[in-house]
Amino acid sequence: MxxxxxxxxxxxxxxxxxxxxxxxxxxxxxxxxxxxxxxxxxxxxxxxxxxxxxxxxxxxxxxxxxxxxxxxxxxxxxxxxxxxxxxxxxxxxxxxxxxxxxxxxxxxxxxxxxxxxxxxxxxxxxxxxxxxxxxxxxxxxxxxxxxxxxxxxxxxxxxxxxxxxxxxxxxxxxxxxxxxxxxxxxxxxxxxxxxxxxxxxxxxxxxxxxxxxxxxxxxxxxxxxxxxxxxxxxxxxxxxxxxxxxxxxxxxxxxxxxxxxxxxEVQKPVAGDLLGFLNLMEFRSLTKRVADSLKVEAPPAPTAVTAPAAAIPSAAEAPLPFDTAAYDCVRDAATLSAWIARIRERGHVAVDTETTSLDEMRAELVGISLCVEAGRACYIPLGHRQGTGDLFGGAELAPDQIPMDLALSMLKPVLEDDAILKIGQNMKYDAKILARHGIRVAPIDDTMLMSYAMHAGLHGHGMDELCDTYLGHKTIAIKTLLGSGKAQITFDRVPIDQAVPYAAEDADVTLRLWALFRPQLHRARVTTVYETLERPLIPILAEMEMAGVQVDRDTLSRMSNAFAQKMAALESEIHELAGGPFNVGSPKQLGEILFERMSLQGGVKGKNGAWGTGADVLEDLAAEGHDLPARVLDWRQLSKLKSTYTDALQDHINPETGRVHTSYSIAGANTGRLASTDPNLQNIPVRTEEGRRIREAFVAPPGKVLVSLDYSQIELRILAHIADIPALKQAFREGQDIHAMTASEMFGVPLEGMDPMVRRQAKAINFGVIYGISGFGLARNLRIPRADAQGFIDRYFERFPGIRAYMDATVAFAKENGFVQTLFGRKIHTPEINAKGPGAGFARRAAINAPIQGTAADVIRRAMIRMPKAIAGMPAKMLLQVHDELLFEVDEAAADALTDRVREVMETASDPAVHLSVPLTVEAGRGANWAAAH
Structure with missing residues (x-):
């Protein structure tokens, strides 16, 4: 129409x-x-x-x-x-x-x-x-x-x-x-x-x-x-x-x-597509209603994965019911003193802070909640405000609150007492908030990380979900206090009588989860994982995040301008190749030019009638030698670099410190890899010249340098050990070029004078196999015919049969046990491993990769945990962890000593827990900026 x-x-x-x-x-x-x-x-x-x-x-x-x-x-x-x-x-x-x-x-x-x-x-x-x-x-x-x-x-x-x-x-x-x-x-x-x-x-x-x-x-x-x-x-x-x-x-x-x-134009829903999505989301009642409306049969509900039976209290262990009306509000020093006495008597306390923001470096402390036993919790209001204030805030403090300095001075000795265990949920956040007030919280237990050690891959590890799953209780929703949308307020504007049940409940829930999870660590055989890889990392990451890394705003601004100019030049070239101007950012216009005006092959129209122009489509066309899609890919890459990094990073520079303070999620990835957010510094591309240049904006202050130390091919080394591949292990022991060796083994070419293209193909296969790459994926990466790519993979498995044996054994173990393990005992659950259909292949690849990637993650965690002691007394601090790399800031005069010490820690990080049959090697560099150091 x-x-x-x-x-x-x-x-x-x-x-x-x-x-x-x-x-x-x-x-x-x-x-x-x-x-x-x-x-x-x-x-x-x-x-x-x-x-x-x-x-x-x-x-x-x-x-x-x-x-x-x-x-x-x-x-x-x-x-x-x-x-x-x-x-x-x-x-x-x-x-x-x-x-x-x-x-x-x-x-x-x-x-x-x-x-x-x-x-x-x-x-x-x-x-x-x-x-x-x-x-x-x-x-x-x-x-x-x-x-x-x-x-x-x-x-x-x-x-x-x-x-x-x-x-x-x-x-x-x-x-x-x-x-x-x-x-x-x-x-x-x-x-x-x-x-x-x-x-x-x-x-x-x-x-x-x-x-x-x-x-x-x-x-x-x-x-x-x-x-x-x-x-x-x-x-x-x-x-x-x-x-x-x-x-x-x-x-x-x-x-x-x-x-x-x-x-x-309005189109009717396609029953299969709509019901398939709703069923995948597990919206059972809506799936049935939609099926009835479309007059078709609803698909069978997917099999749900529930919490491990051992984690759910039996009827005989029915917990004390939650009674939020029974929580105390601590408004004076005498009452707080009584609570501190209870804490010392019990020897442990669950702690939670309430603040005005999720940004730990800028959030203002509003209150602290404590819990010493199930059902016995309190909230200490410290920074609640009343009145409207003015454009810049300034509302007066609500009455009947302990002065913050007094409350913190009273709490400081107990929160820093090594004989009293502090329990939290995502305790890294609370530790940073309190550290900004001069309180070093230790020792720490974290229920989020206990759940992560036991249940990685089964469900999320947020407090509300854990409470619902393991305690059968729905917590008070924060939005009932803060509101939503444009009317949303910050926690300091919540009336104290409403804040008490919410905040104290958090501490109560945390203590109950801790009491439930603590003994289960041993039963799940992950006590060592929690005690050596999760718990000790909390203060390490908190220190790194608070240190931040200096970023030069002018450098980012210049890069943004340079990217804009390159994009403009590419647009002109693209318009010339297309035979006229069009909106390069318009997938619809691009599709019409490629598949209608230029009549290129391989175009597929979507349900809306527009040609598909995703990266996969353009990469295939570029691999066939077409210039226009190749230039569009270049333009898109620059556009993403500009918007995601050179522009956005400027907004993340803290006005007080002049540095960027990323936040690491310890429980963010099932395999144990750390996830970086706000901003994500782990996804800065390094495979292109423009991507690498972004690291130039990360700089060292005057008199200091940045030192980068990076594990060399750690996942391939772990694969060689786990799969017991003699040729790979020998090559690593002798310090050979592993990619050249692989090319020589596979293609029968001598190491001396090897064609760089042949080595590149072997490198793509080496890394691709770890991630279960298909012939189709390798063909796209190398821009070669799919049949050739599949032939390379087949030949690889023939030459190194141990890899195929490892993959088959790992999948079989996952199907039988519902999880796989790293060399250090970390469990990664695989709930979809026995599923049928499109998701089965992904679940299989994830199970194969998890022990390798997870072991590599465990190794660098162990290195990070040992680092503060190793570099104590040196004019240096650890700033960033990015995949297999650690970045330090150090006085120029101490750079050599730091490099030697850190290299030793990193190369021995697997000992004595795991004796790898291949050596770990670390490459080091230094410079005035991150790009020069890496």
Missing amino acids: TFGKGCHLHLIDGSAFIFRAYHALPPLTRKSDGLPVGAVAGFCNMLFRYVENNKGADAATHVAVIFDHSSKTFRNEIYPLYKANRPDPPEDLRPQFPLTREATRAFNIPCIETEGFEADDIIAALACKARDAGGQVTILSSDKDLMQLVGNGVGMLDPMKNKRIDRDEVIEKFGVPPERVVDVQALAGDSVDNVPGAPGIGIKTAALLIQEYGDLESLLARAAEIKQPKRRAAIQDNADQIRISKRLVELDCNTPLDVELDDL
């Missing part, structure tokens, strides 16, 4: 749907693996209701769901502080964002997002285009920012209240018609989005001014006529700021679109 008169376009604000679903429903996790799916469930229910109700006179003929692509948009270039106050999404919501996109596609509804633009801009562009084509538009959202679009055939519908928002409703809300909404917003600003506006001018005052003067520019031109002195000064003194604010709030109807209106 050609879009035009008589057509009705529905534009669904997908981001609003997600947050509405997340905050409206209790937390939900997929039972098979603990994946958070509550928001996805709510989102799917909302889409299903929409599809079911899309009938009658207002039914859509065309529809799309619009999402925000990322937090950074063109508005941040106009005003860098735009949305700077927005908190990061909740940790359990982040993995659900991509699933909501998959859900949208499963419902056979177009899913649209554009990098650099907000969902509102895309909605504006589509609405304007549909309006100009003579169609009708309904925007399904209650977002006030979209109300500027209302009129001339464009309306809004609040889907939660089922209430239409037309011109009259906009006037009622803003005091002006839709065409003047932007003027009012520019004056009033928006504290949530950090739009400055005019100080002291609210919506009502802004509306009165616009009504009187007609529009914003007339008001600014005639500001001297304003009678009230404060209003006049606010307008005159902030004219430039107001104009910037207008640019921030005004939606861009010229936002580039990757789709045409005709592509958005």
Whole structure:
């Protein structure tokens, strides 16, 4: 259907749907693996209701769901502080964002997002285009920012209240018609989005001014006529700021679109696709309802993986019920002294802190909760505030709180007492918060890491999930205290009487989990893993994270500009190859050029009728010798480097320290690898020149250098040991070039004068085999025919038969036991290993790789844990851990001594627990920046 008169376009604000679903429903996790799916469930229910109700006179003929692509948009270039106050999404919501996109596609509804633009801009562009084509538009959202679009055939519908928002409703809300909404917003600003506006001018005052003067520019031109002195000064003194604010709030109807209106025609869901997705998510009731609606049979429910039986208390061990009303609120020194006496009597205490942020380097301490036995917990309010304060905070402290300095001075001796065990859930966070107040918390037990040591691969290890799974109790949801969306508050604004049950319950839950998990470590035979690889790492990582690494903002800025220039040059080259200009960032336009204008082979259209232009498609075309897709790949890579690193890293520089402070997740990966977040410094690409250059921005202060030490081919060495491959072990013992040796063994070519291309092929096979690479994947990596690639792999297994034997034995062990193990005893559970269908191959590859990657992770953990003692007294500190590399900052004069000492620790890290039959070797480098050191 050609879009035009008589057509009705529905534009669904997908981001609003997600947050509405997340905050409206209790937390939900997929039972098979603990994946958070509550928001996805709510989102799917909302889409299903929409599809079911899309009938009658207002039914859509065309529809799309619009999402925000990322937090950074063109508005941040106009005003860098735009949305700077927005908190990061909740940790359990982040993995659900991509699933909501998959859900949208499963419902056979177009899913649209554009990098650099907000969902509102895309909605504006589509609405304007549909309006100009003579169609009708309904925007399904209650977002006030979209109300500027209302009129001339464009309306809004609040889907939660089922209430239409037309011109009259906009006037009622803003005091002006839709065409003047932007003027009012520019004056009033928006504290949530950090739009400055005019100080002291609210919506009502802004509306009165616009009504009187007609529009914003007339008001600014005639500001001297304003009678009230404060209003006049606010307008005159902030004219430039107001104009910037207008640019921030005004939606861009010229936002580039990757789709045409005709592509958005309503399509019925494909039963197999939709039911398959819902079943994969384990939404049993919704799967049945959808199946009934589509008049097909619902697929069988997947087999759920439950918590180990030994971890669930029996009826005879029924725990004490939770009674949040019984928790104490400690408001004076005498009561706190009594609690400290109880702690000393018991010899252990569960500790939890409440703060204003998840950023440990900037969060303010609000309160501390303690628990000494199940059901006996308290909360100590320290920084709760009351009143509204001003633009910069400043609300006064609520009454009846112990002065923070006094409370911390009383708690410091017990929290630092080595004879008293401190128990926490993700204790690294609390330890950093307290360290900023001069308290060194030790010794520490961590229930999150106990669960991780026992249950890696079975489920998540967050407190709420563990409490639900092992204690059968739903904790108080933080959103019931903080609210959600634009009305969300920080914990210091929570009334103390509401904070007590929430905060004290956290400590109570933590102590109960500890009492349950502690004896199970021995039964699960992971006590050594927990005590030697998990628990000791907490203070090590806390110190590294607090130290941070110095980053040169000017270097990042120069790189951003250089990348922008290279991207512009590539665009010109791409346009020339394409025979004319087009939007390089538009998959739709690119697909039409490649497969229609240029008639290249291998194109496949998706369900929306657009040609697929993903990286895999372009890599295949580039491998066939086509220049255009190769240049587009280069352009995309530069675009990602610019947006993800050289631009975004600047926002992560702490204004107080001038350094970037990443956060490491000890329990982030099932194999034991550490995960780096906020920002992720482990994914900085190093295979390209441009990617490597980003490391130049990580610098040493004057008088110091950065020293990098990196394990050489550690996973191949571990494979040689585990699979007992004599040729590989001999090569490592003799210090041979392992990739050249492999090429010589496989292809019968001499080591001397070897063709670099042959060595490159052997290297790709060496590393690919560890990750279970297929002939198809190797063909793409080497850009060779698939048959040749598969032949290489077959020959590899023939030459090194021990590798195939290892793989088969590992899979058989996983199928029999439900887990695999590293050489150090770490268990990685494999719940999907016996599954059928598409996921079976992935589960098999993961099981094969886990003992190798996990052992390598264990080795570097052991090295890190030994490092503080090894470098004690040296003018040096450990800054970063990235895969198999450790990065240090050290005085120039001590760089040689540090290198020697660290190398010795790293190369002997497997001893005496595991005697590898191949040596571990470490490569070292130093420089004024990270790129020079590595």
